[in-house]
Amino acid sequence: MRERNLRLPALLAAALLLASSFLPAFALDGYDYTYTYNYDFWGELRESPDVYRVESVINYRDIGLDSPMKTPQSLFVRGSELYVCDTGNNRILQLRRKGAGFTLVRVIDEVKGAEPSSFNAPYDIFVDDEGWMYVCDQNNNRIVKMDAEANYVMSFVKPTDETFTQTLAFLPAKLVVDVAGRVFALCKNVNKGLMKYEADGTFTGFIGASEARFNWYDYIWKLLSTKEQRAQQQNFVPTEYENICLDPEGFIFATIAIFEEGDITSTKPIRRINSIGSDILIRNAEEIPMGDLDWDSASEINGPSRLVDVTVFDNGIYVALDRVRGRLFGYDKQGHMLWAFGGPGGSDGYFKRPTSLERMGYDLLVLDQQECSITVFTPTEYGSLIYSATEQYLQGAYDESAETWRRVLARNGNYDLAYIGIGRALLREDQYREAMHCFEVARDRKNYGEALRLYRKEWVEENAGWIFPLILALLVGPLLIGGIRKMRAEVNGR
Known part of the structure; x- marks a missing residue:
């Protein structure tokens, strides 16, 4: 039993050593960080x-x-x-x-x-x-x-x-x-x-x-x-x-x-x-x-x-x-x-x-x-995708740009700029709420603020049909009620 317990750590160490030999050089050469x-x-x-x-x-x-x-x-x-x-x-x-x-x-x-x-x-x-x-x-x-x-x-x-x-x-x-x-x-x-x-x-x-x-x-x-x-x-x-x-x-x-x-x-x-x-x-x-x-x-x-x-x-x-x-x-x-x-x-x-x-x-x-x-x-293919997404956005192909950024994201889930790229493309397509989500994930406060401003503006424009009557009712209603009560009081006083 003891021999098997000793053998297990040795096998784990050997496995880790073998796995590390396949990893790219990164922060292992005494010069901080090395490649991408x-x-x-x-x-x-x-x-x-x-x-x-x-x-x-x-x-x-x-x-x-x-x-x-x-x-x-x-x-x-x-x-x-x-x-x-x-x-x-x-x-x-x-x-x-x-x-x-x-x-x-x-x-x-x-x-x-x-x-x-x-x-x-x-x-x-x-x-x-x-x-x-x-x-x-x-x-x-x-x-x-x-x-x-x-x-x-x-x-x-x-x-x-x-x-x-x-x-x-x-x-x-x-x-x-x-x-x-x-x-x-x-x-x-x-x-x-x-x-x-x-x-x-x-x-x-x-x-x-x-x-x-x-x-x-x-x-x-x-x-x-x-x-x-x-x-x-x-x-x-x-x-x-x-x-x-x-x-x-x-x-x-x-x-x-x-x-x-x-x-x-x-x-x-x-x-x-x-x-x-x-x-x-x-x-x-x-x-x-x-x-x-x-x-x-x-x-x-x-x-x-x-x-x-x-x-x-x-x-x-x-x-x-x-x-x-x-x-x-x-x-x-x-x-x-x-x-x-x-x-x-x-x-x-x-x-x-x-x-x-x-x-x-x-x-x-x-x-x-x-x-x-x-x-x-x-x-590389990954690098070419980044350039393609950028060019598509500049050419006004916002749907294609967002899709290419999603392909970048599939290869690198830590890439905040892919979320920003998707968000900017959605912003151009007037999909403000979805863009806000992307900017929030990337913690891009500037673009998030812009998307929020446009989303609020769009919401007000879409709901103006009932917002303004409601505001009018809230403002005029108390005046009407007050007037009616005053008239009743005058009638009852007679």
Whole structure:
């Protein structure tokens, strides 16, 4: 009997060990959380089905290069073409998508007709619809414009404007170009916002300057300090942007990765900037888009996410890349987190130093500077359902959108956004009471309040036929009764 009792725990332990070997890696590597997850209303982490899978990992051999990339800094996609800034090798690689991989189209290592003609640390590239190429040629202190054959067209250089501190070197790091040919650039050590150039190269100032960091403790201390102590203190300075991209509507998405941990909410690490420099990003979720909501100071990697790049889909969903833990975070147009996945490491789908993020359709491409590789992610069936539900809603197919969200919910019962998606579709179909239930389950107070308001309005309109007569009777009835009683009293008094 005792032998059988001892054998049972051993069998249970063996069964648990065997079962655990089939589970996905999750919170087991010393880096908090590793693959696909989301957060619920309470900020608690919830595991999720994978939204993306690794389709391929591209290195220099896969594209036919003789030597590896060196400290690559940036990716850019135009159609089926992928441009890679191979910064340490002073060249740009133009690749073309072919199935799950890429083929090398050409190596661009000179600007024909320019002086100097060679690149010196090309940090970023933008290619417009007409094929004009713009490159942040950082150590040559210029943004160079070329035609499709890499012939020199013009340069955007350090402005002589008094708004630009002349003692600073002109070190362009990131850029976008709008449909009018205007260039918006980020430069190292410049914290006044985005530098704006007209198509003819004229510098017209800065837009989107970030607010200065302010701390009441530092301010009061500064008031009480001596002149010598104040001289040693850091001034309140605006935060520098980390990266920028152009969304399908022509607005500029920007990320901020340098901030004090306590300032993350006020810093707003992801912004959407309009033509006058205002941040118009919608933030209707309980938490602002900022990457991980919780980080463990006791883990090997601590502190908030540092979002180094962002890309935007045609349906308004945007994805941000975290340099600290090698994760990607997807958000809908309202600012709700759709999913998060990735992690630090050298395995496929993990990163050592991610620096750039791009998209091809719904595929995501991540550049790892340390590994000198490009990881291509493609959506799973679950991920495709999320995108389909979003697109159907935007196209006005509300019934189809609600049904697709139900299919998402069948695969992930913890997914609050599926309830919100169903509720929003029902709201559009004037099914207010049913929408209220969905929003209540998801604890979406804003949408619940809107559904409740519309439900009350509809109820009043449907019941107006008897409500108003009843109100009239309640108001007039006591007057009539009072009048009758008064008349009786007068008659009886006679």
